Amino acid sequence: MTATTTSARSDLAELGRSETALRTFLHGLPGVDQIGADQRAAQLGTRSIKTTAKAQAIDLAIRMVDLTTLEGADTPGKVRALAAKALRPDPADPSCPHVGAVCVYPAMVPYVAEVLRGSPVHLASVATAFPSGQAPLEIKLADTRAAVAAGADEIDMVINRGAFLAGRYQEVYDEIVATKEACGAAHLKVILETGELVTYDNVRRASWLAMLAGGDFIKTSTGKVPVAATLPVTLVMLEAVRDFRAATGRQVGVKPAGGIKTTKDAIKYLVMVNETVGADWLDPDWFRFGASSLLNDLLMQRTKLTTGTYSGPDYFTLD
Amino acid sequence: MSERVAVRKTYKLFIGGKFPRSESGRSYLVQSANVSLASRKDARDAVVAARAAVKGWSGATAYNRGQILYRVAEMLEGRREQFVALGVPGDEVDAATDRWVWYAGWSDKLPQVYGGANPVAGPYFNLSAPEPTGVVAVVAPEAPALLGLVSVIAPAIVTGNTVVVAASPAAPLAAVTLAEVLATSDLPGGVVNLLTGRIGETVPTLAAHLDVNAIDLAGVTDADLAADLEVRAAENLKRVLRPVPADHDWTADPGVGRMTALLETKTVWHPKGV
Numbered sequence: 001m002t003a004t005t006t007s008a009r010s011d012l013a014e015l016g017r018s019e020t021a022l023r024t025f026l027h028g029l030p031g032v033d034q035i036g037a038d039q040r041a042a043q044l045g046t047r048s049i050k051t052t053a054k055a056q057a058i059d060l061a062i063r064m065v066d067l068t069t070l071e072g073a074d075t076p077g078k079v080r081a082l083a084a085k086a087l088r089p090d091p092a093d094p095s096c097p098h099v100g101a102v103c104v105y106p107a108m109v110p111y112v113a114e115v116l117r118g119s120p121v122h123l124a125s126v127a128t129a130f131p132s133g134q135a136p137l138e139i140k141l142a143d144t145r146a147a148v149a150a151g152a153d154e155i156d157m158v159i160n161r162g163a164f165l166a167g168r169y170q171e172v173y174d175e176i177v178a179t180k181e182a183c184g185a186a187h188l189k190v191i192l193e194t195g196e197l198v199t200y201d202n203v204r205r206a207s208w209l210a211m212l213a214g215g216d217f218i219k220t221s222t223g224k225v226p227v228a229a230t231l232p233v234t235l236v237m238l239e240a241v242r243d244f245r246a247a248t249g250r251q252v253g254v255k256p257a258g259g260i261k262t263t264k265d266a267i268k269y270l271v272m273v274n275e276t277v278g279a280d281w282l283d284p285d286w287f288r289f290g291a292s293s294l295l296n297d298l299l300m301q302r303t304k305l306t307t308g309t310y311s312g313p314d315y316f317t318l319d
Numbered sequence: 320m321s322e323r324v325a326v327r328k329t330y331k332l333f334i335g336g337k338f339p340r341s342e343s344g345r346s347y348l349v350q351s352a353n354v355s356l357a358s359r360k361d362a363r364d365a366v367v368a369a370r371a372a373v374k375g376w377s378g379a380t381a382y383n384r385g386q387i388l389y390r391v392a393e394m395l396e397g398r399r400e401q402f403v404a405l406g407v408p409g410d411e412v413d414a415a416t417d418r419w420v421w422y423a424g425w426s427d428k429l430p431q432v433y434g435g436a437n438p439v440a441g442p443y444f445n446l447s448a449p450e451p452t453g454v455v456a457v458v459a460p461e462a463p464a465l466l467g468l469v470s471v472i473a474p475a476i477v478t479g480n481t482v483v484v485a486a487s488p489a490a491p492l493a494a495v496t497l498a499e500v501l502a503t504s505d506l507p508g509g510v511v512n513l514l515t516g517r518i519g520e521t522v523p524t525l526a527a528h529l530d531v532n533a534i535d536l537a538g539v540t541d542a543d544l545a546a547d548l549e550v551r552a553a554e555n556l557k558r559v560l561r562p563v564p565a566d567h568d569w570t571a572d573p574g575v576g577r578m579t580a581l582l583e584t585k586t587v588w589h590p591k592g593v
Contacts, residue, residue, distance in 0.1 A: 309554065310363050312370070312530025 012248060015212055016177065019170040026169060026208060032200035032236055041231035044275055045268040054267070058302050059097055061266040061294075062089060063284045066124055066255065068103040068292050069319065070131075070223065076111040079104050082319055083115035090299050090316075093306065099295065100284040101154060105130075106147040113151030124189070125152035128179055131193075131222035133158035137175060144182040154187040155179070158222060159206065161196050169209060176213035189255055190215035192237075195227030200236050207240035217253040219290065228258025229290075231268060238276040251280065257290025263301040266294060292319075330354040330491065332361060332515060333498035335368030336508020347516065350405075350492050357514035362483065362521040365512035366528055369454045369481040372509030377451045377479035385426030388477055391504040392419035398500055405492045407465045414570055415469040422473040422578075429478060429578055437586070444589040449582040451479035452558060453532035456525035458518060460538040464490040466569050468497060471537050474577035476510055483512045483531070485522050487538060491515040519544065526551035533558035533581055540565065 015021050049057055067086045069079060083102050090096035101122035102112050109125045116123050125147035129135035135143075144155055157179045163171040180188050190210035194203050210218050218237055220229040234256045241252045254273075260266060266289060273281050281287050296316045303311040329346065331338040332355050340346075342364065345356040376384070395402075395416045402412045434448040455475045460467030464487060475482045486494035498513045514521050518539065526534055526548040534552050539545045539562040552559050560580055 309527040309529060309551075310366065310524065312528070315529060 012212060016170075016173050019168075022169040022173060022209070022212075023167070026205040029201075029204055029208060032204055034200055034232075037200055037232045037235055041235045041272065044235075044272045045231060047268075047271045049267050049271065055302075055305050057267050057270050058263060058298055058305070060282065061263070061270060061289065062298050062302070063097045063100055064288050065099040065295050065298070066101045066103045066257070066288045066290045067099045067295055068223070068257070068290055069108075070103070070105060070126060074105060074108055076108070078319055079108040079111050080115055081317070083112045083121075085295075085317055085319075086116070086121050087119055089295060090302065093303075096299070096302065100288050103154075103156065103290065106143060106150065106152070109147055109150040109152050122154050122187075123152050124154035124156055125150075126156045126158075126191075126222075127152075128157040128175075130156070130158055130191075131224040133160050134162065137178065140175070141178060141182045144179055148182070148184055148186045152186060154189060154217075155183050156189045156191055156219060158191045158193060159210065161193055164197070164202075164206060164209075172206075173209060173213045176210060176215060180214040187216045188214070189217035189219045189253075191219045191222055191257075193222055193225065194220045194229075194233045194237075195225040200232070203233055203236045204240055207237050208244065211241070211244045211250075211252050215252065217255050217288070219255040219257055221256075221258040221290075223258030223290065229256035229260055231272060234269060235272055235276060238273060238281070241281075242277045251286065253286040253288065254281070255288040255290055260289055260291050261293050262297050263294075266298065328352065330495040330515065332357055332365075333495065333502070333511070333513040334361065334365045334509075335371070335512065336502060338498070338502075341516070345516075349488070350490065352492060354491050354495070354515050357485075357516040357521050359521065359524045361514055362524040363528070365483040365514060366454060366456075366525065366530055368509040369483050369512050370530055372481045372507055373451075373453055373479075375507055376476070376481055376510045379479070381427035381430065384477060384479065385423045387505050388419055388423035388426065388473065391501060391506065392416050392423065394500045394504045395419060395497075398496070401496060402465060402493060405496060407463075407493050411463050411466045415466045418466065418469050418573070419473055421573075422477045425575070425578060426477050429575070429582075432575075433579060433582070434584075439588075442591045444591060445586065446589070447584050447586045449478065449579070450585050452581045452583055453480060454530060455480045455482045455581055456522070456528075456531050456534040457482050457484045458522055458534075458536050458538040459484055459487050459494065460563060460567075460569070461487045461489060461540065463569055464493040465497065467538070468494055470569050470573055471535055471577070472511060474573070474575075475535065475581050476506075478578055478582055480533075480581050481510045481512075483514065483525060485518055485525070485538075486513055486515045488515070488517055522548060523551060526557070527554060529555045531557060533560070535560040535577075535581075537563045 015025050086099045086102045098121050101124045103124040106125050127144040127147045128140035160172050192206040207218050245251050300311045341355040341357050342360045343358040346353045347356045399412050437445040439445040457471050501511050545562050
């Protein structure tokens with residue numbers, strides 16, 4: 001076992017050296033059974049999680065939220081308020097945990113850093129010409145370095161979908177490697193933008209490509225295209241991180257983002273994580289939700305469980 | 320040729336413009352029909368639907384709301400025989416239809432009667448305008464099944480509120496059939512939501528719900544339950560309409576009280592030009 005794993009590791013490390021090797025490997029990955037993946041995801045979505053289990057799931061989901069605002073209209077005041085909310089999501093209840101991270105544009109990082117300094121909440125920033133990724137490499141790298149210099153300890157990069165779909169895997173690989181280097185100590189999340197990859201086979205290939213190139217997390221979407229995170233896509237990515245750990249021993253995190261708005265949705269994802277990759281990933285270090293409106297729904301459900309009465313959106317901040 | 324098998328009807332809830340079964344899957348037998356037995360979660364879903372409908376409905380012009388209420392009367396008139404077949408007296412159907420028309424007329428008049436310019440001692444225009452309270456929970460009277468129901472729904476929604484109605488547990492068929500009328504009357508989904516089943520199960524949830532702004536206890540007959548509901552409603556200072564006495568004459572002129580009880584007054588001070 002150990003011997004094969006070691007040789008597999010060195011083989012995988014060699015892949016990035018040639019376009020042909022990468023293509024052979026990625027196209028040699030087993031195809032995804034689309035109907036099977038859809039059914040499996042739908043089936044896992046029917047689990048009933050109630051009472052104390054639900055309370056635990058909600059607290060875990062809150063700790064996994066990457067509280068996100070990525071709008072052209074973001075102001076220093078708005079992101080400061082968001083950061084304050086990340087530290088104390090429910091000011092009325094001190095037992096409510098803090099969220100996993102705050103996710104903003106690079107220009108907003110300094111304002112968030114002021115608020116989060118010294119706290120356990122991470123500061124994520126999108127970079128590399130988010131959301132399209134259509135900019136020269138030097139600009140993407142400069143974008144990344146600026147975000148890290150401003151205080152971000154997690155970088156959400158977008159892959160070059162144009163190159164990926166055209167089959168130029170080496171180019172995508174090299175960009176991720178270069179961005180990882182530009183990140184320094186910061187964690188790198190690689191956004192695959194699965195809504196633009198069209199097939200589950202492509203999602204699996206892009207997941208492997210991102211992990212081979214050194215990504216610490218793989219993330220579904222930017223939230224800026226109509227099709228964002230879905231359960232089956234996340235299932236394919238979870239299987240990829242599971243297989244990657246089995247092959248290399250390195251654990252990679254997963255972050256579904258976009259379109260997850262309710263507690264019910266979030267719990268479906270948690271069930272899927274537990275059933276697909278196991279409890280090792282049920283931790284904010286290895287699984288995150290990229291979301292903005294999800295947090296308020298989690299807080300409302302949490303309030304229902306602690307007080308017994310249904311709460312309303314009037315009692316939580318909008319941003 | 321074999322004999323045709325009649326299509327038997329299950330009476331469902333009315334939430335967000337759709338007719339779902341109870342989330343709990345339960346039903347109960349009443350008036351020789353299967354009727355959904357709503358759960359606390361159905362009540363919560365209904366409040367979510369009602370809240371989502373507030374913006375569009377309260378933002379519609381008063382004229383438009385009046386047109387839609389009149390349209391309800393038109394549709395109700397066309398379904399007269401169906402209600403009669405359910406045991407609702409023809410006179411009562413007519414009275415209920417007339418009541419929709421009566422309230423429809425108030426839609427653009429109430430703000431004129433209950434709002435206006437206030438004389439103030441300063442260089443200001445001072446204007447008051449009535450605005451809807453928001454989401455209103457309503458316990459429908461046990462009888463008369465149709466006229467009583469219309470008499471509590473229409474005054475709440477004509478001003479722009481949205482409602483979650485707990486139908487009379489003993490006579491829900493007329494209520495569900497009225498929901499079918501509403502669903503075909505251009506009334507946006509979620510403005511009226513109907514729960515059938517036990518009052519003691521759904522209404523305490525509605526009374527305690529922090530996203531409900533007012534509760535009309537018209538059909539509550541148990542004094543202890545009414546007191547309990549008022550206590551629950553106090554948590555977020557809901558407007559409360561007390562239970563209506565059992566001998567109340569629903570055919571009499573309703574007056575404007577039910578409409579004005581579910582309004583908030585907004586007053587604006589505007590500086591006059593010098």
